[in-house]
Amino acid sequence: MSDHYPLPETPAQQNISFELNGEAVTRSASDAGTLLDILRESGQITSARPGCRVGRCGACQVLLDGCAVPSCLVMAWQLPGRHVQTVEGLNKDPDFLAVRDALASESALQCGYCTPGFAVSLVAGIRQRRQGSKVDLTECVAGNLCRCTGYGGLRRAIARLAAPGCADEADGRSTSEQEKL
Amino acid sequence: MTSENLQGAVRKLMTLDGNSVRNATSKMDLAPRIEGGLAYATDQRHLPGLLHGAILRSTCAHALITRVDTSRALNMPGVHAVIKADDVPGLNRFGIVIRDQPVFCDDRVRYEGDAIAAVAADTPEQARAALDAIEVDYQPLPVVSDASLAEQQTAIHSSHEEHGGSNLLVRETLECGDIDDALSRCTVIAEHHYQTPRQMHVFMETEGGVAIPDGKGGVLFRVGCQSGHRDVEQLADILGVAREKVAVESMATGGAFGGKDELTVQPAAGLLALKTGRPVMIHLDRFESCRAGIKRHPVSVKMTTGCDAAGRLLAHKVEAVLDTGAYASLGPAVLENYLDHATAPLYRIEAYRVSGRLVYTNNGVCGAFRGFGGNQATFAVESQLDELARGLGIEPATLRRINLRSPGDAGSRNQTVRWTAPPADVLAAAVASPLWSRGDTDNGRWLTGTGMAMGAQGNGLGDGLPDSGGGRISLSPAGRICVEFGFTDYGQNIVESITRSVCNGVGCREADVEVVLGSSRGPDSGPTSASRSTVLVHGVLASILPRWMDAVRGHAARVSGQPEKGLEFGPGGIFSDGRQVLSYRELAESTNPGGMTANASQDFPVAPDSEHPVGRYLQLQIATVARVEVDRITGRVRVTDLHHVTAAGPVIYPPGYLGQIEGAAVMGQGMTLTEDMTAHEGRYQADNLDQYLIPTFHDAPLQRVDVLDNTPEDDPYPVRGVGELGIEAVAPAITAAIEAATGVRVRRLPVDPGDLLVAMAAQEQNL
């Protein structure tokens, strides 16, 4: 067992072009670099956050061509020609605003470190549902960990998002029921 | 919010739910946190000249260091500095209670995460590559890995070698009455061993932040932490500079739970910043955080508890061993709190002897963690009560009812206690939980059961520790009522709760209040721990606000020419006859900056009459009812519902209160069902979140929180902190529910599904 996580010798740098929040960008990255590294190195994107770097916590979640993915698992070489969105670029998006309002009014966050990741997962889920997929919003956050809240506020926020008349069309699945003890 | 009367005795019961949250959620914007706009300590990449630091950790759990050679690392690309033990200008030691942990090990490593050297380089990759180039020779020593045997093995600290060669750090006993006599009179005695795991905090933001040199020999730290003022003292001693040279500025912190109470990256970052003259960021990745970070003390305990035929508790004997790992950290205080909770503070017991030993091992380092030893003790105590109830053939709730203390009774340490509701009322509300009516069911595969446990917890740091805190109020130049405390915000809703208290006290609106936290240049409020901040905030505001408002009113009268008597604080400014005469901004402009400031500080309330000050004067209580499903095929346990009844005084900020209870409870569930950082020969067996499993959304139960607030009118400290209360009774409630479902009592946490299956099979054979 190595004494810290393995690193390539001296990784070669290369320029990678992709679309970030609607703008074409070119960033220098090493072959071993991840999308998470690229986003954070610029200092401008802080909403994608490292929590584990092994795809387990969802704190680094972003939209890649509209799908929610952990950016720590997206390699730099996979990026050319792809569209990346983070919450910084979603602040006019109606789906994001619905998610934001649901999270805020249900007080679904404490430290907030995990929150943009949850928001990204939910935005992706709402869009899929609108397109007719039978997606359970609670399944969309299965890959997001939160250590502060115990998920109570998140559960309430998801119930609100899945309720009829919300940005999302309810289809009678479990999320739309206001579960109560 | 709904009010209902339960069994007449309960005067005020309020259910906190989605509605209470929505009605009360602060209009203060949570939006920036969701939009990614809030800067965390580990977000500060924009600083000019920023270097990245990395720390070399030991590869051995216990060894002598015979050589450290950094020369090759110094010549690596991008490297600006490499430092080790002899580069520490001041004290090469830290620790909140005992300074026994080296910043960089000089002669010996005592756990796998021990720091040996650190590097600052242009990029994180360069820094880590340089770590690989540092050569260290070790001479391995026998590893002390079993806490129960640690005292017989050679001491891992040479200072202890001199004192008889023991790894025993602290041994403490609390006693009351004649235990042997009491035991001899018991009708039923339960004697069992219990074990609780080495839980990891798993704050989502791992330890990290930036040290920024001021160019004049001083350093500013922006690192996720819990106690700015205390950190300043330790850091000044390490850096070998005067305290005035060190400042701590708090940043939003992505969770702490006790795990950032001790210094983390600050010493290495500060030393590198001074050496290079440039800001240095260190951010541990999860692998390093798992290996080097503080954990919860694993406890192994034997309890012998007895009662008479009427169910009255007579005797209670406790022998506990707590594994503090390689360094003391807050271990001695955790032991003290463990012992206090092991005296079963909720119940009258004729005699007890509660003793514990805190030992050094090479199993990482344990320290503060939400619950602080208390919940480990409560797990065993509550389990013992269930055993006695079974022995007597009575309901667990009945046994508790017989023994619960009443308001007016002394506490278990013979101290005066202030309850916010009679303990019997808390029990009555839990007994009335709708969960019981669902019954224990068996659908062939899933067995369901419901169980209950209670817990009590005192606010404050505990015995003998200096525990005071101050705050300051002023009018900012922009016309906002500025309230400063030294606490840090790591997500415990402290800003919202302070704002709410100020609004209630002053009569202004939320937009008029500005809360400034966590600067070491600001007031010293003491550590953000032990559920103490809420109590201190409330106490300080209660003493400061009337004075300050009088002064401001007087000033407003002079400025406006209106009679002082008719002036009132309101939204946006000062009013007379319902009409605004001055805005806060106009008021601020009419005075010198800092001209309208008031300070106050107060000691944390402790029991007034006891011989030596014991904490646990302000008691909180909780009863948790858990409903579980146990899979007959896999032994897996699902917690479907948790219903809590809490008594911790009035609710200041409902979303915060609810969130703290819910969050702590799920953390307790993790400790009960999945979480354990096991060590083998001093080597941790998990190194990231794919192996160390914390509850996910789908593991989290439905929860309900009923708040019981019968705080007497004359209680001088009505408001209590609930940051730790939710974790207190979860584990024993879950194991009681498992017993209701399966007939098996689990005494070792986390519950092992395999062991549970075997025990269930044995149980069914016996039937």
Ligand code: FES
């Ligand atoms: S950092 Fe990407 S999933 Fe955890």
Ligand code: FES
């Ligand atoms: S709010 Fe802190 S991790 Fe989710």
